[in-house]
Amino acid sequence: MPLSGAMLAVSAYAELSTALDLGTGKAPQSLSRQMSLKNGTAAGQADRVFSDRRTLAASATEDLDLAGVLLDAFGSAITFARIKGLVIAAAAGNTNNVVVGAAASNPWATLLSSTGTVTLRPGAFLAVGTGTADATGYAVTAATADLLKIANSAGSTSVTYDIHIIGASA
Structure with missing residues (x-):
């Protein structure tokens, strides 16, 4: 079944200001990136998507098998076979953090290395996109480098997170 389109967009904006003798000085600063993908497996293309809202019990972990x-x-x-876009968002109502990465065996290591992790505090999110000129993306190797670990950081309460993965089968 073909993927009719995929898009990942991230935008950040801030404005610094200071009082001056005869007015206010402002320095607006912004950074935006957007990636639109068509159906396929080459550069600027994807043909697989996974999206879910998941809950982990207190101190629980799960390994999402990408293959x-x-x-x-x-x-x-x-x-x-390749991840082109990834968004993981911890629910704002969480008490504990959501920790991403460092599966004990067969870790998907092309994004965070085999032992690297990202801690998402309540309400935080992680967004990664490869851009439309990148045919490689973040490689997934079935049976040896395909597990994305997600963990609840503490034993007090459950955590909920949303995950959206866009990728290619070849």
Whole structure:
């Protein structure tokens, strides 16, 4: 089943200001990136997507198998060979943090290395996109480098997070 389109956009804006003798000085600063992908497996293309809201019990962890275990919205198994976009967002109502990365075995290491992690505090999010000129993306190797670990940082309460993965099968 073809992917009819995918887009990932991130934008940041801030404005510094200071009082001057005869007015106010302002320095607006912004950074925006956007990636639109068409159906396929080459540069600027993707053909797989996984999206879910998940909850982990206190102190729980899960390894999301990026090669053959996750199911798409229609119940079909997804095998990613390359990840082109990833968004993970911790629920604002969480008490504990959501920790991403460092699976004990077969870690998906092309983004964070095999031991690297990112801690998402309540309400925080992580967004990564490869850009439309990148055909490689972040490689997934079935059975040896395909597990994305997600963990609840503490034993007091459960955590909820949303995840959206855009990638290619080849």
